[in-house]
Amino acid sequence: MVYQKILVTSAGEYLDQMAKEVMELIADWNTEVIGLYVVETSTPILTSRKIKEMMKKELTEKGKKILLDMEEKFKGPNIKFKPLLKEGKPADEIVKIAEEEGVDLLIMGTGKSMVDKYLLGSVSEKVVHTSPCTVLLIRTSKE
Amino acid sequence: MLDIIINVAILAISLIIVIKSADIFVDNLVAIGAAFGISEIILGVTASAIGTSLPEFGSAMIATFTHSPDIGVGVVIGSNIWNIAGILGITATYVGLVRSNPRGIARDGAVTLITALILVAFMFMGSINKFAGIIMIAVYGVYLWILVKDQKKESRKNNTKIIEELNNKEENSKESAESSKNVKSSKSSKISKKTIIWTLVGLTGLIVGCRLLVYSGVELATIAGVPTMIMGLFTLAIGTSIPELVVTLSSAMKGLHDLSIGNILGSNTFNIMIGIGVPALFMDIPVEPLSLSFDAPVMILVTLMVLLLIKRGMKLTRTDGIILLATYIGYAILRLFVLN
Numbered sequence: 001m002v003y004q005k006i007l008v009t010s011a012g013e014y015l016d017q018m019a020k021e022v023m024e025l026i027a028d029w030n031t032e033v034i035g036l037y038v039v040e041t042s043t044p045i046l047t048s049r050k051i052k053e054m055m056k057k058e059l060t061e062k063g064k065k066i067l068l069d070m071e072e073k074f075k076g077p078n079i080k081f082k083p084l085l086k087e088g089k090p091a092d093e094i095v096k097i098a099e100e101e102g103v104d105l106l107i108m109g110t111g112k113s114m115v116d117k118y119l120l121g122s123v124s125e126k127v128v129h130t131s132p133c134t135v136l137l138i139r140t141s142k143e
Numbered sequence: 144m145l146d147i148i149i150n151v152a153i154l155a156i157s158l159i160i161v162i163k164s165a166d167i168f169v170d171n172l173v174a175i176g177a178a179f180g181i182s183e184i185i186l187g188v189t190a191s192a193i194g195t196s197l198p199e200f201g202s203a204m205i206a207t208f209t210h211s212p213d214i215g216v217g218v219v220i221g222s223n224i225w226n227i228a229g230i231l232g233i234t235a236t237y238v239g240l241v242r243s244n245p246r247g248i249a250r251d252g253a254v255t256l257i258t259a260l261i262l263v264a265f266m267f268m269g270s271i272n273k274f275a276g277i278i279m280i281a282v283y284g285v286y287l288w289i290l291v292k293d294q295k296k297e298s299r300k301n302n303t304k305i306i307e308e309l310n311n312k313e314e315n316s317k318e319s320a321e322s323s324k325n326v327k328s329s330k331s332s333k334i335s336k337k338t339i340i341w342t343l344v345g346l347t348g349l350i351v352g353c354r355l356l357v358y359s360g361v362e363l364a365t366i367a368g369v370p371t372m373i374m375g376l377f378t379l380a381i382g383t384s385i386p387e388l389v390v391t392l393s394s395a396m397k398g399l400h401d402l403s404i405g406n407i408l409g410s411n412t413f414n415i416m417i418g419i420g421v422p423a424l425f426m427d428i429p430v431e432p433l434s435l436s437f438d439a440p441v442m443i444l445v446t447l448m449v450l451l452l453i454k455r456g457m458k459l460t461r462t463d464g465i466i467l468l469a470t471y472i473g474y475a476i477l478r479l480f481v482l483n
Contacts, residue, residue, distance in 0.1 A: 048166040050190050
């Protein structure tokens with residue numbers, strides 16, 4: 001089955017590894033790839049307004065760099081790339097965009113250790129349970 | 144018992160007042176600076192450099208004016224040890240990986256180490272006097288100038304490389320426009336009465352909050368029968384460093400590693416150069432022998448330690464975090480139960 005509209009989301013880490021695997025899979029497909037980066041805007045209590053602004057600005061610029069990188073990586077004769085930069089909680093935004101854009105495949109990385117998953121949580125785990133479409137998790141590993 | 148409960152409550156409330164007041168004060172001060180036409184880069188660098196460290200500075204100032212300078216020195220040295228071994232230790236242990244960049248570490252790491260050495264050199268003179276204060280403030284001025292210069296260079300690079308490329312993209316046009324706006328110099332505008340009032344509210348809150356903080360610290364030390372220096376080194380140092388903990392941990396969790404480590408190193412430089420430098424202009428700051436022979440060397444040791452740990456791969460791992468935390472616990476046990 002060839003998917004018509006794919007949503008690829010990344011926070012930047014392991015993008016090379018992820019893009020390589022995705023391109024091996026979709027290189028010959030006639031498909032639209034939506035690259036998504038979510039600027040996480042939540043901050044702990046007592047974070048100063050200036051720091052919040054600074055974090056948002058830094059993350060927005062990081063997101064733009066990642067989207068440009070994605071555009072370079074997801075190039076193919078029949079692949080149309082569309083970058084999207086959103087703000088909010090990553091898992092919620094990913095699911096929302098998948099619904100809004102009517103994608104039929106959602107691709108993201110996974111590979112946190114058990115300790116990291118316990119301490120930091122896992123976006124992919126949350127998305128898997130609420131995604132409106134098929135989800136492909138690419139196993140990534142730390143350098 | 145009631146005395147302890149009341150003073151702990153005053154300590155906790157005053158900490159919240161101090162942290163929120165510092166936030167309000169810096170925000171409105173930046174607005175006043177912008178109205179005077181000061182470039183947004185200079186304002187941004189200064190605000191982020193002093194923002195999280197105002198509680199330490201305020202406490203050191205108030206402690207000096209209320210004739211408890213040792214509590215002020217304790218807050219500064221204690222905060223610097225806690226910032227590196229405690230906060231970076233907690234962050235690296237929790238997040239698992241905190242990256243750094245060579246340029247940031249070379250600049251901020253070297254300056255942090257040099258400022259710690261300058262402080263110890265002045266401590267050897269027996270007390271930190273007006274002359275030492277002037278030197279410290281001048282050194283901080285030079286550091287701030289380097290920061291502004293680097294930030295300008297970085298903004299120019301970003302402007303040409305990334306933002307303009309994405310300005311053409313419809314989906315990102317709004318954010319790009321905002322970013323472009325941020326790197327331009329701010330235009331002068333009138334200062335509103337509201338801004339002036341909030342600046343004064345922030346400043347008043349900071350002074351009142353720090354006064355209460357130092358008062359409760361001294362009271363608790365008296366009740367517990369421990370030197371006020373100990374209250375400064377631990378309770379007040381950890382309390383006034385809550386903003387650093389919040390910024391360092393949350394930015395590392397978001398992958399903003401430069402902000403995470405940079406915030407700690409910048410804060411430590413500010414704490415020494417301004418947190419001790421400015422009070423020294425008003426009064427000679429006495430040096431406690433144990434501070435010179437133990438606390439200050441530990442501060443230098445943990446600074447060196449974190450720089451060496453980062454140098455290995457431009458990152459702090461979970462193991463490094465545990466090493467740092469263990470060092471802090473070891474220091475606290477020695478200082479509280481063996482040397483005290």
